[in-house]
Amino acid sequence: MHDFPRNSNRSENREFVLIERNQIIQLTKQRNFWKLNAIQYLFRKLQQKFNRPVFIMLITRYPPTENNSLRAWSAADEYLLKEVQQNSLDKKAVAIFNDRFGYLGCHLHKCNPWHVSDFKSQQISLELNLKRNGVNVESGKFINPLDSLPELIDIAILSIPKSLDLYRFYLNQISRSMAENGIALCGFMTRHFTPQLLSIAEEYFHDVSQSLAWKKARVLTLKEKKESPAYDAVEEIPFTFSDGGNESLKQYPGVFSSGNVDYATQFLLGNLTIQPDENCILDLASGNGVIARAVQLQKPDTEIHLLDDSYLAIASSKLNLSTGNVHFHWGDSLDEIDDTEFDIVVSNPPFHFEHEVNTEISTALFREVAGRLKPGGRFVCVANKHLGYLPTLKKFFTRASIIKENRKFVIYECKKGGK
Numbered sequence: 001m002h003d004f005p006r007n008s009n010r011s012e013n014r015e016f017v018l019i020e021r022n023q024i025i026q027l028t029k030q031r032n033f034w035k036l037n038a039i040q041y042l043f044r045k046l047q048q049k050f051n052r053p054v055f056i057m058l059i060t061r062y063p064p065t066e067n068n069s070l071r072a073w074s075a076a077d078e079y080l081l082k083e084v085q086q087n088s089l090d091k092k093a094v095a096i097f098n099d100r101f102g103y104l105g106c107h108l109h110k111c112n113p114w115h116v117s118d119f120k121s122q123q124i125s126l127e128l129n130l131k132r133n134g135v136n137v138e139s140g141k142f143i144n145p146l147d148s149l150p151e152l153i154d155i156a157i158l159s160i161p162k163s164l165d166l167y168r169f170y171l172n173q174i175s176r177s178m179a180e181n182g183i184a185l186c187g188f189m190t191r192h193f194t195p196q197l198l199s200i201a202e203e204y205f206h207d208v209s210q211s212l213a214w215k216k217a218r219v220l221t222l223k224e225k226k227e228s229p230a231y232d233a234v235e236e237i238p239f240t241f242s243d244g245g246n247e248s249l250k251q252y253p254g255v256f257s258s259g260n261v262d263y264a265t266q267f268l269l270g271n272l273t274i275q276p277d278e279n280c281i282l283d284l285a286s287g288n289g290v291i292a293r294a295v296q297l298q299k300p301d302t303e304i305h306l307l308d309d310s311y312l313a314i315a316s317s318k319l320n321l322s323t324g325n326v327h328f329h330w331g332d333s334l335d336e337i338d339d340t341e342f343d344i345v346v347s348n349p350p351f352h353f354e355h356e357v358n359t360e361i362s363t364a365l366f367r368e369v370a371g372r373l374k375p376g377g378r379f380v381c382v383a384n385k386h387l388g389y390l391p392t393l394k395k396f397f398t399r400a401s402i403i404k405e406n407r408k409f410v411i412y413e414c415k416k417g418g419k
């Protein structure tokens with residue numbers, strides 16, 4: 001728990017105290033939210049004592065995590081907020097890019113900012129945190145990364161993503177929408193610094209300065225936008241499918257496995273045969289849609305669904321599967337898809353989110369898949385060997401086994417009832 005004083009010349013002069021749910025759990029060693037009321041009571045008392053308004057904001061992660069070391073915001077987010085508050089925000093158009101769990105959006109909600117996020121889960125997280133803190137959500141303020149902002153922006157705030165391509169893509173979007181005297185503030189943890197953070201920023205702005213480090217974080221301040229350089233966001237990845245078809249897969253920046261088709265995916269595709277009675281398939285966590293495309297080449301009439309949390313991934317897969325009986329779903333859960341049941345679900349599931357390694361998302365997806373297979377249906381997925389998913393899969397499926405492995409990867413096949 002920590003204090004976060006707002007800039008004193010802001011019209012609303014009150015003190016914010018931000019609390020992460022995980023920290024409350026650590027504090028109480030229990031998951032009882034009545035404890036939060038006790039904390040609120042404490043802060044009311046503090047407010048009386050110091051004769052100064054105090055406001056508690058509870059910021060939690062979505063999806064939730066069992067891992068108490070994973071935080072809902074970073075020191076880079078805190079630093080960004082400190083830097084933003086050096087500026088007068090009155091009547092300024094503000095846009096927040098890549099706010100992971102909604103820390104920035106919640107704190108800056110009074111500015112009525114635009115929110116640009118690639119991941120549906122980011123959007124859900126922000127909405128949940130705003131609601132939880134009693135703020136009405138204006139859904140029209142969410143912009144996907146491929147759209148232009150509807151107005152010129154005075155202050156752009158970017159939590160720098162892991163992918164440098166996506167960083168460049170966001171800077172391109174920011175500079176296109178920036179007002180003449182606008183500024184962009186970009187936060188990152190010092191351990192993630194690379195000189196390219198500066199050189200890419202210099203492609204778009206004349207004035208690029210880097211702050212001193214604070215809590216192992218830094219902020220870049222970008223001013224005086226340049227004429228945007230010509231920029232083609234779509235990357236082409238040549239790939240030979242196992243039936244011999246040569247194609248160039250297209251993808252937007254930040255989408256999984258830039259440069260080549262992931263080796264785990266290649267291993268899966270080399271060992272995947274769709275059976276004649278498998279007519280409805282889900283490519284789960286579909287990225288650029290390479291698995292769905294391989295299925296389509298094997299069995300062109302198949303009804304294919306693709307689900308991914310990343311908007312840019314789904315937009316990429318639309319470029320790669322432009323014909324056939326194909327359904328695209330932007331979302332982080334199978335709830336995003338009506339009640340379709342599948343003959344087969346195929347996946348190279350996520351175990352990273354940005355710089356974090358986290359298998360909880362995969363586990364949640366496995367559980368959901370088990371509820372969406374037709375009787376006798378199967379789930380085929382590939383994973384790094386060290387992740388050791390077999391015991392987890394055995395919990396959700398009637399049968400689960402390893403059907404193929406090499407030095408690095410394993411392919412699991414799981415069935416629910418039936419054949």
Ligand SMILES: C[S@@+](CC[C@H](N)C(=O)[O-])C[C@H]1O[C@@H](n2cnc3c(N)ncnc32)[C@H](O)[C@@H]1O
Binds near residue numbers: 308310331333361
């Ligand atoms: C390992 S990549 C696989 C991508 C693609 N199938 C391939 O083989 O190249 C995992 C994908 O999972 C997506 N993802 C992460 N969390 C997700 C979730 N909760 N629901 C759906 N997709 C998710 C990521 O955006 C990423 O595209």
